[in-house]
Amino acid sequence: MRKSVFVLGTGDCYELCQPLLERHYDILGLVDTRSERVGQWLGAYRIHSLQELLVRDFDYLLVVSMYEALLLPVLANAGLDISKVLTLDECPELFAELNRRVFSPELASKLDAAYASPLVQDKTRLLFAINSLAGGGAEKALINLLKNLDYSRYDVTLLLFIKRGLYLEQLPPQVHLISLFETWEEVIAGMLVCKFTAPDELHEFCVRSSFDIEIAYLEGWAAKILAGGQGRKLCWVHCDLQRNHWTGPCFAPAQREAAMFARFDHLIFVSEPARRGFIERFGEPETAISVIENFFEQDVIVEKACEPLEPFGRLTFVSVGRMVPVKGFDRLIDAHARLMAEGGDHLLVLVGEGKEREALMAQAQRLGVGDSVILSGFQSNPYRFIARADVFVSSSLSEGHPLVIGEALVLGVPVMATDCEGSRAILNEGAYGLLVENSVEGLMEGMRQMSNVEARNDYRNRSIRAQCALDKRENLGRIEALLQGQRALLASVAHGY
Incomplete structure (x- = not known):
């Protein structure tokens, strides 16, 4: 006898699995933890809240999402019977069919x-x-x-x-x-x-x-x-x-x-x-x-930076990266908009692609700075943008080892970055660039400071001093030692690790 189920998940995973789900189960409806989706219809199925499920009869709630580890505690806290909650791997026939489709x-x-x-x-x-x-x-x-x-x-x-x-x-x-x-x-x-x-x-x-x-x-x-x-x-x-x-x-x-x-x-x-x-x-x-830090192709970066690009024409802050939440571009646009409202006059150029791009464009328009925020998309040669920046900005919430900051240093561009561990490390605790509080307010204060030409000249000189620390030969040698299994050589330059 076919089981009656609700399906938690309304995104790509559900869209892909819907035909399989319908072959194996009677779907009563969909569930979304976001209140704004409740009451909407997705195809033939209404989207329900978790609270609605507490008074409904069903056999199982199927979690069709990549994020079930985050969702399972939410379900327990909502009072749902966890014994009725199944992930895809707990649906043997459905998962076997999906497995055959993938490992074909x-x-x-x-x-x-x-x-x-x-x-x-x-x-x-x-x-x-x-x-x-x-x-x-x-x-x-x-x-x-x-x-x-x-x-x-x-x-x-x-x-x-x-x-x-x-x-x-x-x-x-x-x-x-x-x-x-x-x-x-x-x-x-x-x-x-x-x-x-x-x-x-x-x-x-x-x-x-x-x-x-x-x-x-x-x-x-x-x-x-x-x-x-x-x-x-x-x-x-x-x-x-x-x-x-x-x-x-x-x-x-x-x-x-x-x-x-x-x-x-x-x-x-x-x-x-x-x-x-x-x-x-x-x-x-x-x-x-x-x-072992990532290394930089300094000659290539400098050569590509010389390729032509129209001057921006006024004080310009440039940032480069994937348009995803961890990069903090939404905060950077907020900071830019507030400074413009205070009478600032500068451009913000964002180079990169990602799932947040449309939302960032809409944000700039909503805040009235659509004319002073330029989203340049992915550029195979971002170095010409960085080289023509008055200031390079990293607005990330978190970084491991931000290559793009190193590339800005290679080009001798003044750098400001939100204070997270990866950015702090590559900027040598602030010796090579300006570290600011990791917030909209911190970005505003940093942009104010870098609007001063004397401050920019100071940080340009700091950026130039950093270049000798970015030579690739040592790290290439350490990688070569790893590939050759030369543990003794690796240990001699591994700084204790």
């Missing part, structure tokens, strides 16, 4: 063919994995590293969880590219299934050849896949997971993320704040660790 014979054949390239003698075989090549700092850092590898010594394969990203075209031609998912349907289904699948099973399906070293260059999906199987494994951690725990949705409630990290032979943190944040969340790791 077609994908298996595609991967077999992709991994079938002939072995290269006398080279160390490296498998890198990353979630995508979208326009973020970790992705840019990987491209920089791949461009600096010695391909006479290494045979390199890159596994992408999602074949997407603006850095795809910058991959060195020697890198053999393999990807798992590409279309919207593939990505959403892949994330749902991989979330509930153990690392060993993921590795067995996704990695169909042997490598001397497997390198997860980012926490999250890439790390979960490469944590499975045998062999020597390295994992890079690019953010402060205590303050920006974005990887939680990659794991089912019963899975322990810390146990996944413990399966790597070496964890590499891109900053001391990233290391500390990891320990705060997961405890001291039992595996070997190092702190």
